[in-house]
């Protein structure tokens with residue numbers, strides 16, 4: 001069958017992939033934030049700060065943080081005065097996020113269960129669309145990009161941060177062995193869930209290279225698509241504009 005898609009390194013039907021991605025994030029939701037710190041040595045905080053500095057949220061702007069999970073990126077954007085809609089396919093991740101926002105006394109956020117491939121939002125309602133470490137989990141990535149274009153206003157900005165392969169000599173080999181052995185082991189010990197963390201590593205390996213993803217952003221209609229590598233290319237910030 002040609003309609004099979006990758007769930008990590010396995011081939012499954014598109015419906016099965018969406019279901020299994022859902023199961024992964026339901027399983028990791030409660031331990032998600034502590035696992036992020038452990039797996040990245042706290043680096044994800046620096047990457048997210050850099051990402052939000054690129055987005056430059058302004059007071060009064062309405063931003064859609066897609067695949068927003070437990071709210072890490074959204075929190076940084078509301079602190080700069082933006083109004084943020086956090087949308088995610090997984091209600092368990094959003095519940096953890098809502099509780100965190102409440103504990104921190106953050107306002108200006110609203111939370112929606114949404115599939116990035118088929119959003120319920122009206123056309124042209126948002127000033128910016130952000131998606132961080134989310135799009136590689138989406139089954140039909142071109143459909144999600146088309147939806148991001150549809151819900152943005154004219155002049156709206158698209159920003160995505162995703163893992164990529166490092167081009168630094170030696171670093172990619174080191175990273176590869178860290179990712180495939182250490183991360184699933186941390187997942188096993190800390191979250192009692194080796195399988196989910198093995199999927200996360202495989203999904204990173206399978207995500208298109210930055211140049212390919214840049215073309216996909218352009219295919220969705222965005223102008224000035226760009227791919228900016230950070231930290232030797234371990235993580236890339238992609239952007240595009242709707243005119």
Ligand code: SAM
Nearest residue numbers: 025067068069088089090093115116132134137
């Ligand atoms: N953006 C957050 C962050 O950086 O901390 C969460 C990233 S987490 C690795 C990936 C998120 O993508 C999960 O919360 C998952 O539920 C969500 N996701 C996966 N597939 C999705 C889809 N089709 N539509 C919306 N969200 C999706």
